Amino acid sequence: MKYAFIKAHRHEYKTLRLIATLEVSPSGFYGWLDRPESNRVKSNRTLVSKIQLLHQASRKIYGSPRIHKDLEAQGEKVSVNRVARLMRANNIQSKMARRFVITTDSKNTMRPAPDRLQRDFRTSRANQAWVSDTTFIPTRQGWLYLATVIDLYSRSVIGWSMGGKNNAELVQDALTMAIWRRGKRDQVIVHSDQGSTYASGAYQQLLKEHRLICSMSRKGECLDNAVAESFFGTLKTELVDHEDYRTKAEAKQSLFEYIEVFYNQRRRHSYLGYVSPAEYERRSAPL
Numbered sequence: 546m547k548y549a550f551i552k553a554h555r556h557e558y559k560t561l562r563l564i565a566t567l568e569v570s571p572s573g574f575y576g577w578l579d580r581p582e583s584n585r586v587k588s589n590r591t592l593v594s595k596i597q598l599l600h601q602a603s604r605k606i607y608g609s610p611r612i613h614k615d616l617e618a619q620g621e622k623v624s625v626n627r628v629a630r631l632m633r634a635n636n637i638q639s640k641m642a643r644r645f646v647i648t649t650d651s652k653n654t655m656r657p658a659p660d661r662l663q664r665d666f667r668t669s670r671a672n673q674a675w676v677s678d679t680t681f682i683p684t685r686q687g688w689l690y691l692a693t694v695i696d697l698y699s700r701s702v703i704g705w706s707m708g709g710k711n712n713a714e715l716v717q718d719a720l721t722m723a724i725w726r727r728g729k730r731d732q733v734i735v736h737s738d739q740g741s742t743y744a745s746g747a748y749q750q751l752l753k754e755h756r757l758i759c760s761m762s763r764k765g766e767c768l769d770n771a772v773a774e775s776f777f778g779t780l781k782t783e784l785v786d787h788e789d790y791r792t793k794a795e796a797k798q799s800l801f802e803y804i805e806v807f808y809n810q811r812r813r814h815s816y817l818g819y820v821s822p823a824e825y826e827r828r829s830a831p832l
Contacts, residue, residue, distance in 0.1 A: 552578065592616075592623065593631050600637050604807065606783045608632075608639035614819040640782055657739045661760035666772050671698045671826060672727055674734040674760075677719065678773035679711060679742065680780075682800065684790035691800060692719035692742075694735075695773060696727075699829075700814055701822035702776070702804050703727060707797050713745035720748070724755055736760040738770055780808075 551563045551574055564571055599615045600607060607615070609629035616623055632638070668674050674697045682689040690711040694704030704723030708715045720735070727733075735757045737743040743761065752759050762769030784803050790796040813819040820828070 589631060592621070592627075593635050593637075595619070595621065596628065596631060596637060597635075600632075603812075604783060605638075606640055607813070610815070611813045611819060614813055640787070657744065657764070658759040658761045660736075660763055660769055661734050661758065662736050662769070664769060664771065666697050668698045671696055671829075672730045672733050673698060674736060675703070675723060676770055676773040677704075677716065677735060677737045677743070678770055678777065679716060679740065680777040681711070682785055682790070682796050684793050684796045686791075686793050689790075689793045689796045690715055692716045693773065693776065693804075694719050694723040695776060696822075697772060699822040699825045700772070700776075700816060701809050701826065705800075705804055707793075707800065709793065711742065713742045713747050716742045717748055717751055720751060724757075729755075731756040732758055734758045734760050736762070736770060737773075738762045738767075739764050 547567045547569050551560065551567065551569070554563060560574075561571070564574055595616065596612055599612050603611065603615075609625055609632050612632065613623070613625040613628045616628065662674060662676075666674075666676075675694050676697060677692065677694045679690060679692045682691055687709070688711075690708055692706045692715045693702050695701065696703050703726050704719040704721070706715050706718035706722065708718075716737075724730075735752060737760075739761050742748060749759065767774055780800075780803065784799065788796075788799060790799065809821065810823045811821050813821060814825070817825045
């Protein structure tokens with residue numbers, strides 16, 4: 546609305562110049578200005594303030610569906626369409642997705658395990674199937690490599706490891722954390738790509754020692770491990786692409802906070818009905 550624009554910018558420019566530029570009458574503007582605000586306008590202003598706070602709390606990640614769920618959790622009765630309209634009107638935007646890069650090196654893979662998931666990433670309980678993958682994070686000191694293990698049931702990152710080398714030790718450490726966190730879990734399917742680190746003798750031995758079932762994507766088929774790949778896409782869109790890490794130590798701290806403090810505990814996941822992985826597991830835990 547022209548009157549609202551003039552009101553918002555009259556401290557930056559002369560009011561009469563704005564009135565002339567937008568071709569409105571002075572009497573009309575001042576009459577509108579003196580008119581008391583409607584309850585709807587007051588409600589919208591309050592709601593926008595809440596939306597801005599929630600958007601900041603989400604690291605400027607959330608779009609209208611997740612902001613709407615946050616408002617509902619606070620007891621606010623509002624439609625998702627109204628939230629979307631107010632976000633558009635106030636230029637409150639979620640971070641847009643970028644394409645992720647595949648980092649698999651499978652040239653030396655021998656005798657890959659069969660794909661036991663067949664792109665079916667649905668599970669009926671926790672610890673039925675885990676997916677693992679590795680990506681790289683740019684820093685001014687060079688690449689930092691990150692390996693993760695995700696439980697398909699809750700999409701929770703249950704194991705992770707960071708290091709300066711993309712080697713077997715990196716993926717072993719991530720799997721070891723997952724085993725430590727989940728305890729003794731026989732016959733869990735652990736899916737990965739055919740990368741040389743996952744085909745290494747040490748990694749395969751770790752699987753056997755804990756009676757875990759190895760599963761591997763077909764060569765060159767990144768969609769066979771889509772959940773793990775998607776997590777890295779989300780991580781880079783929501784965090785890494787907006788950072789300039791001076792050191793690997795700085796990157797490690799940032800990634801730790803994103804994974805453990807934000808993603809697992811707070812981030813609303815669309816696949817889970819817009820609750821966090823931790824909340825999803827709490828709700829499904831046996832009484």
